[in-house]
Amino acid sequence: MQVAYHWLKEYLDFSYTPAELAEKMTMAGLEVEGIEYLGEGINEIVIGEIVKIEEHQDADKLVICQVKIDDESELLQIVTGAPNVVEGERVPIAKVGTTLPGGMKIKKAKLRGVNSFGMMCSTDELGLSEERAHGIMLLGKEAPVGRKLTEYLGLDEYVLKLDLTPNYARCLGMLGVAREIKSLYTGGKVNYPEVNLEEDKNEAAVDEQAAIEIKADDLCPRYTGRLIKNIKVGPSPKWMQQRLRAAGIRPINNIVDITNYVLMEYNQPLHAFDYDKLNESKIIVRRAVAGEKIVTLDEKTRELTEEMLVIADAKEPVAVAGVMGGANSEVTDDTVNIFLESAYFNPVSIRKTARQLGLPSEASHRFERGVDIGMLKEASDRACQLMVKYADGELVPGIIDEYPGKQAKMVIKLDPARVNELLGLDLSTNKIAEMLASLDFEINKSGNLLEVAVPTFRGDVTQSADLVEEVARVYGYNNIPTTRPISKQLGSKNKKQKFEDLVHFLMRSAGLDQVITYSLQDKKIYQGLKLSQGHRLLEHVELKNPLSAAFGIMRTSLLPGIIDVLASNARRQIENMHVFEMGKIFFANQGQRPTEINMLSGGTFGAGEDLWQTDAPNFFFLKGALEMLFTRLQIPDVQFKAITDEPYFHPGRAAKIVYKGQYLGQIGELLPAIIDDKDLQSGTTVFELNLDKVRKFAPEVNYKYEKLPHFPAVSRDLAVVIKNNIPVADIFALIEDVAGELLKELQIFDIYQGDQIRSGFKSVAFKLKFQSPTKTLEDKEVNKVFKKIISQLSEKFSAEVRGN
Amino acid sequence: MDLLKTLENIEKDAEQELTELDELKELEELRVKYLGKKGEIQQVFNKMGKIEPEQRPVVGKSANILKQKIENLINENQQRLEKAKEKKRLVAEKIDVTLPGNKPKLGRAHPLKVIIDEITEIFTGMGFSIAEGPEVESEYYNFAALNIPEHHPARDLQDTLYLDDHYLLRTHTSPVQIHTMEEQDPPIRIIAPGKVYRSDELDASHSPIFHQIEGLVVDKDITFSDLKGTIKLIVEALFGENRKIRFRPSYFPFTEPSAEVDVSCIVCGGEGCSLCSRSGWLEIMGSGMVHPNVLRMSGYDPDIYSGFAFGVGWDRLALLKYGIDDIRVLYENDRRFLHQF
Structure with a gap:
């Protein structure tokens, strides 16, 4: 909705500047998105008359014009190359010193030796058209010399662009806006257009010449029709065209323009039928028959459904009610007689029809939001008055007004005490009544309650809460005091949230940066993971109406997002990066609500220290972070078991993460082919954990003190040579098992493969620390355990002890 | 044989040598030289038999006093040298405190x-x-x-x-x-x-x-x-x-x-x-x-x-x-x- 400032002033007396008005409207709930001054940049342009044209002696294409810009001043000499100048024409003149919208400043100039004192302007130079114009803008011989161009063209106007929420349907017309400002700010009264209809007494009454039958009064509770004869289709008056343009509507001809003008005034869509094209001069408002067709004004054939409301004549549909007229009854240049519809249609019905046909329009927009059923006749009268005046029409006496859905005004019972309770105010009942009355509600007191009758233009008000908002609006939102509700509860995060915060903290402590990636992804991203058919990551949920393929599916893994983050950073010459993300993944669930799983995922490249000299620093960096995580979450003995079958992982550098036999997640170096595809750094490693499962295993953090040992510890080193394919974890498990309770610490401090070890074998060095809580250990006790460990290692793994 | 004269010379030499000393390890050598079992003071005692009996208590007393004095001197100089050594070490261990620290690599929150x-x-x-x-x-x-x-x-x-x-x-x-x-x-x-x-x-x-x-x-x-x-x-x-x-x-x-x-x-x-x-x-x-x-x-x-x-x-x-x-x-x-x- 666009509100032209000067136009609005015609209906209401106010003294606000356009900016003040915009502020008032915004604060009333009619948000003004912007103010446009239509004459922006051309306020100094005046209208001049070309009095005389002479040839330029030294240039074929130039002429010298003498231009009159007012009665007093001397004629201006202006040299121009424009091909269309004619003596006697009136044109826009930019005098010396004027700046044009494009930024050009007009200076005195000499063109091929002849002085020129200004410029005649074309429409594009004035910013009035986008395209380059062929010559000077010709204003016609009646344009007043000396007047400002903006005034003459109606461009001395400010347009306020409103972004109206659906509950402000009443403000989709100028009169509604005026009424709103009157009610909230200025008081006084709205100047409705004075309508004195001159009916043609020679004509038979309208109900003798036409008939209206409403067959679907649930969808059309009121329908009015008038007849205007002998109209002459032609251009509408200039002022009307200017106002329509200011409202953002393109002028067409007087009939269309008048219906649009009244639409903008009264917020009532009108439709003009060519009366002579209506079979049997009959209007039937009914539901369409399934499969019925109509060619609409845009010359497209539309198939209708039984849900749609049509306006039909005795034979066939002539309009899709409230949405678009039919070509068969269209007003053309040859139209002589007009049947004018002013009606109310069911908002939901209009909305469904407009959507199904893909035909949103100014009319359907308003019908969807509800027009004022009480104003149909007034709007019709106004249009008739204008058609008589500007289309030379003869008005047939009377109006057909079918109003089967007429209802008494809705009355809402309002408890003033509750109003105060809800707003935190202390207003008297009278004050509340007065405030509502200012908004044209009719008030009756009934005991402690107010009975509030809702005017027909307030379709948005259906219950007392709506009236509470009205009281707040009149009182002023910003005048309501500020308080805070007394808290009776202790606020806190729940266990899940605390757990997630802890995970977050631990990941950051491990040096991982948190990232957030899109949970909608491109299907193709999963192709890059080299998944085989049937892989579980392909069980994704697809969007029914995606914006684009890039956001076409819901992610089934955080890994693609993590990989993308690592890749885009690697491409920016970032040398090392460690990241994690916590977020949901989604799996299709056979038409049921998709499964949402909370995941923790992460990745790294450029980790520094190559702990085991296996050229896998990233793997062990991330693994270390996860081990620390599990330790701090008090989930001991989480196992990392080698896996070779995840298609996107290096088969020799990947593990699943298992606890008590349950799969928690996985970690792995990306397949070299993926690393190459994505320009990632070699060795880039990622992991993912099912956070919901991890949380199930994490006990509530509950620390318990264990007495510190008093007795000294005994350390022993042990280096064993074992087959390469034996996982160190197995050796670990065996040592721990054999050593029993005396073993307090077990660490690996070296792994060696090379010259001194035969191929296919590795040397692993452990440090064992023994300690007893009850005594100082003697060497022979430790030796006994140590020997047992050695013999078991030898037995189970054929391990040879080095340097023993 | 004038043992008193010898003691005087010993005293003079010891004072000079000890105060001029600048290495802690040489101090031990001087201790041996003067106070050791074959040291110069002991040598004076060893020669006591060869002097007049009535001189013996006099020389003996002087030698003991000197022994004590040298011991004190040694201790004083030991402290001096230890202090000097410590100071030297601290000077040698000076670092450039403006070099950057070893920052823990903490991750960031989005x-x-x-x-x-x-x-x-x-x-x-x-x-x-x-x-x-x-x-x-x-x-x-x-x-x-x-x-x-x-x-x-x-x-x-x-x-x-x-x-x-x-x-x-x-x-x-x-x-x-x-x-x-x-x-x-x-x-x-x-x-x-x-x-x-x-x-x-x-x-x-x-x-x-x-x-x-x-x-x-x-x-x-x-x-x-x-x-x-x-x-x-x-x-x-x-x-x-x-x-x-x-x-x-x-x-x-x-x-x-x-x-x-x-x-x-x-x-x-x-x-x-x-x-x-x-x-x-x-x-x-x-x-x-x-x-x-x-x-x-x-x-x-x-x-x-x-x-x-x-x-x-x-x-x-x-x-x-x-x-x-x-x-x-x-x-x-x-x-x-x-x-x-």
Whole structure:
């Protein structure tokens, strides 16, 4: 909705500047998105008359014009190359010193030796058209010399662009806006257009010449029709065209323009039928028959459904009610007689029809939001008055007004005490009544309650809460005091949230940066993971109406997002990066609500220290972070078991993460082919954990003190040579098992493969620390355990002890 | 044989040698030289038999005195030398304290997390708890229960992404209001941060996936002025106490009265600039009193209970607070960006 400032002033007396008005409207709930001054940049342009044209002696294409810009001043000499100048024409003149919208400043100039004192302007130079114009803008011989161009063209106007929420349907017309400002700010009264209809007494009454039958009064509770004869289709008056343009509507001809003008005034869509094209001069408002067709004004054939409301004549549909007229009854240049519809249609019905046909329009927009059923006749009268005046029409006496859905005004019972309770105010009942009355509600007191009758233009008000908002609006939102509700509860995060915060903290402590990636992804991203058919990551949920393929599916893994983050950073010459993300993944669930799983995922490249000299620093960096995580979450003995079958992982550098036999997640170096595809750094490693499962295993953090040992510890080193394919974890498990309770610490401090070890074998060095809580250990006790460990290692793994 | 003379010479030599000494290890040599078993003092004692008996006590006494004196001298010089050695060591161990430290490599929280931590702290301090809800919602929770019937123009306010005829991606965090009211009895006091989805093309100010923070308070005697006070507090906590704040009528189907909340522009302070489209104000959240229809549908009697709700664009808060001019930056996760927070 666009509100032209000067136009609005015609209906209401106010003294606000356009900016003040915009502020008032915004604060009333009619948000003004912007103010446009239509004459922006051309306020100094005046209208001049070309009095005389002479040839330029030294240039074929130039002429010298003498231009009159007012009665007093001397004629201006202006040299121009424009091909269309004619003596006697009136044109826009930019005098010396004027700046044009494009930024050009007009200076005195000499063109091929002849002085020129200004410029005649074309429409594009004035910013009035986008395209380059062929010559000077010709204003016609009646344009007043000396007047400002903006005034003459109606461009001395400010347009306020409103972004109206659906509950402000009443403000989709100028009169509604005026009424709103009157009610909230200025008081006084709205100047409705004075309508004195001159009916043609020679004509038979309208109900003798036409008939209206409403067959679907649930969808059309009121329908009015008038007849205007002998109209002459032609251009509408200039002022009307200017106002329509200011409202953002393109002028067409007087009939269309008048219906649009009244639409903008009264917020009532009108439709003009060519009366002579209506079979049997009959209007039937009914539901369409399934499969019925109509060619609409845009010359497209539309198939209708039984849900749609049509306006039909005795034979066939002539309009899709409230949405678009039919070509068969269209007003053309040859139209002589007009049947004018002013009606109310069911908002939901209009909305469904407009959507199904893909035909949103100014009319359907308003019908969807509800027009004022009480104003149909007034709007019709106004249009008739204008058609008589500007289309030379003869008005047939009377109006057909079918109003089967007429209802008494809705009355809402309002408890003033509750109003105060809800707003935190202390207003008297009278004050509340007065405030509502200012908004044209009719008030009756009934005991402690107010009975509030809702005017027909307030379709948005259906219950007392709506009236509470009205009281707040009149009182002023910003005048309501500020308080805070007394808290009776202790606020806190729940266990899940605390757990997630802890995970977050631990990941950051491990040096991982948190990232957030899109949970909608491109299907193709999963192709890059080299998944085989049937892989579980392909069980994704697809969007029914995606914006684009890039956001076409819901992610089934955080890994693609993590990989993308690592890749885009690697491409920016970032040398090392460690990241994690916590977020949901989604799996299709056979038409049921998709499964949402909370995941923790992460990745790294450029980790520094190559702990085991296996050229896998990233793997062990991330693994270390996860081990620390599990330790701090008090989930001991989480196992990392080698896996070779995840298609996107290096088969020799990947593990699943298992606890008590349950799969928690996985970690792995990306397949070299993926690393190459994505320009990632070699060795880039990622992991993912099912956070919901991890949380199930994490006990509530509950620390318990264990007495510190008093007795000294005994350390022993042990280096064993074992087959390469034996996982160190197995050796670990065996040592721990054999050593029993005396073993307090077990660490690996070296792994060696090379010259001194035969191929296919590795040397692993452990440090064992023994300690007893009850005594100082003697060497022979430790030796006994140590020997047992050695013999078991030898037995189970054929391990040879080095340097023993 | 003048042993006294010898003692005098010894004394002179010892004094000179000891005071000129500058290495600690040489001190031991001197100790041996003078006080050792074959040392010079001992040699004097050894020669005692060869002198006059009456001289012996005199020489003996002098020798003992000298022995004591040299011992003292040695000890003094030992201390001197030890001090000098320690000093030398400290000088030698000087480091350049301006060299950079060994920084622990801590990871960073994403700016959205930084903001929500701050907000959570404020709200838990006011007795709020944190609620959550699914990102995939049914029509009922996303619309109908929030007083947005089918075929109502209010559905146009949000472009919805659908999964099928039953499920959609929540367009706002407001469905958490409904879940909470269904699961809990009043008093209710929650905030609900989370991801939301709209069918908006990705550009500098729109993203199909973004974040909101919902707030809901339901109890007896909750007023619009409570809403105002609560929001004022959070705005001041986030943007400073000098921030002006205004409430203006707006429309959300699930609140009535509804209010849009603006703060004075954080760049121009109200003068008007490009950030605030010359208005001097920035829209930061929608709010209102919970609509009676919503209360009723969730099983609460609107004549007894009342409440307020609000919804904030979480990303937008981050953009405003940190002066980020493009929402996409939040999801690009450039390391140089992440390390600014």
